[in-house]
Amino acid sequence: MPALQSIFVKAYWVLAGVGILWATFIGLLVVPTVQRHALYAHKFQTGFLHNVSNPEEFGFARGQVQPFWLDTVDGEKLFCWHVLPLDVYLENEYELVTAPNAGDTVEELKGTVGERLMRRDGESRVVVNFHGNAGHIAQGWRPSTYRSISGIPRTHLLTCDYRGFGLSTLNNAPHIPTESGLIIDAISLLSYVQSDLSHPTTRTVLLGQSLGTAVTAATALYFASPTSPLLPKQVIDLDLPVKGKKFRGFTAIVLVAPFRTLPDLLKTYKVAGILPILKPLQAYPRIANWLTTRIADHWPTLPRLSALVSESSTTKPPQPFHITLLHARNDGDITFRESEALFAPLQSLVLAEEGSSATEERRSIHGGERVRRGAFAYKKVEDGTGERVVELEVVRYGGHNEVVGWTAVSLAVRRAFERTSLRPGLDVE
Numbered sequence: 001m002p003a004l005q006s007i008f009v010k011a012y013w014v015l016a017g018v019g020i021l022w023a024t025f026i027g028l029l030v031v032p033t034v035q036r037h038a039l040y041a042h043k044f045q046t047g048f049l050h051n052v053s054n055p056e057e058f059g060f061a062r063g064q065v066q067p068f069w070l071d072t073v074d075g076e077k078l079f080c081w082h083v084l085p086l087d088v089y090l091e092n093e094y095e096l097v098t099a100p101n102a103g104d105t106v107e108e109l110k111g112t113v114g115e116r117l118m119r120r121d122g123e124s125r126v127v128v129n130f131h132g133n134a135g136h137i138a139q140g141w142r143p144s145t146y147r148s149i150s151g152i153p154r155t156h157l158l159t160c161d162y163r164g165f166g167l168s169t170l171n172n173a174p175h176i177p178t179e180s181g182l183i184i185d186a187i188s189l190l191s192y193v194q195s196d197l198s199h200p201t202t203r204t205v206l207l208g209q210s211l212g213t214a215v216t217a218a219t220a221l222y223f224a225s226p227t228s229p230l231l232p233k234q235v236i237d238l239d240l241p242v243k244g245k246k247f248r249g250f251t252a253i254v255l256v257a258p259f260r261t262l263p264d265l266l267k268t269y270k271v272a273g274i275l276p277i278l279k280p281l282q283a284y285p286r287i288a289n290w291l292t293t294r295i296a297d298h299w300p301t302l303p304r305l306s307a308l309v310s311e312s313s314t315t316k317p318p319q320p321f322h323i324t325l326l327h328a329r330n331d332g333d334i335t336f337r338e339s340e341a342l343f344a345p346l347q348s349l350v351l352a353e354e355g356s357s358a359t360e361e362r363r364s365i366h367g368g369e370r371v372r373r374g375a376f377a378y379k380k381v382e383d384g385t386g387e388r389v390v391e392l393e394v395v396r397y398g399g400h401n402e403v404v405g406w407t408a409v410s411l412a413v414r415r416a417f418e419r420t421s422l423r424p425g426l427d428v429e
């Protein structure tokens with residue numbers, strides 16, 4: 001008996017210890033700096049093991065990836081990659097490998113062999129990728145996303161590390177990544193693509209994952225409505241050439257594992273699919289609510305996408321948009337219910353427009369009815385012209401991170417470009 005008793009005593013202290021650690025962790029999160037370290041996790045990376053200036057280390061062909069620096073409007077320098085599609089690479093391999101600066105990180109993308117190939121092709125397409133929190137540009141599964149997109153013909157991928165991530169600088173106060181800071185990074189990149197590289201938004205897909213979906217939604221709203229009160233003040237005050245340009249929509253906005261808002265997310269979020277944040281406090285709503293009021297960056301994706309849908313209907317003609325929400329059923333970090341909760345209000349907004357219609361297909365886990373695209377669930381709502389569309393695809397596998405590099409996402413991007421190539425008139429800008 002004494003042995004059994006001592007096991008119970010030990011188990012009790014282990015449980016109490018875990019509880020105290022969790023409570024300490026939550027208590028520390030009230031401090032904004034600690035909170036932002038936890039949210040952005042930009043220091044959590046393996047840059048010391050890997051060399052992001054040498055893309056061959058991550059499985060790319062020599063000269064296929066051009067590392068470059070991007071200056072943001074507020075004086076940060078972001079470390080970025082231009083990943084060439086395989087068809088363009090194959091046709092121009094010799095020129096790419098023997099270029100004078102081949103293998104170097106350049107100060108400016110414009111003028112490089114890859115960029116000239118992109119500009120010379122009047123039908124080239126661009127995917128701008130916004131990665132999630134933690135790590136650097138080539139951390140974990142990220143290279144597999146770039147590889148999967150590089151298989152799409154004539155489709156170039158551009159992606160940067162946000163300020164404070166990887167090799168990117170962090171000159172501006174408060175010297176830690178912030179919501180407005182990351183949005184300014186994303187807008188700076190898209191403005192560079194549109195204004196400096198003269199690449200039209202109508203041949204550009206925005207692709208975000210996890211935290212990157214919140215960055216993407218804010219950026220898409222900025223292009224549709226640069227003075228929207230749902231954007232941070234520092235962002236509204238930016239003086240950029242895109243402001244004066246007539247905006248004709250992006251080819252598509254693809255959000256993989258998105259969430260409504262950060263406070264909503266924290267109620268169910270589990271770090272690495274294991275460590276819960278606010279979930280243990282479900283029985284204590286007052287403590288949970290108080291903690292929620294201490295959240296510094298809210299990342300209100302649902303209000304921002306709603307504003308994008310409503311405000312783009314007021315222009316004449318209404319601005320087109322195509323929003324794809326994609327989520328894996330087995331995502332352990334952010335539940336696919338977040339995507340469903342994001343889709344429902346957007347669907348209502350579109351349904352309020354004249355001539356709109358909605359479709360829905362669902363398959364039980366045990367099989368049975370067939371669902372288009374082999375998905376677990378698929379929903380779509382569109383206006384009468386078919387140019388303003390929101391769709392939701394819940395796929396069965398892929399988890400939180402790996403799914404971005406899987407076929408469902410590259411198919412979503414391919415479909416987006418196929419659609420626009422059917423309507424060549426839209427491409428003239």
Ligand SMILES: *[C@@H]1O[C@H](CO)[C@@H](O)[C@H](O)[C@H]1NC(C)=O
Pocket residue numbers: 051053054103104
């Ligand atoms: C990283 O790779 C670049 C490009 O190949 C090279 O110039 C640089 O010396 C490498 N850095 C280290 C620390 O190995």
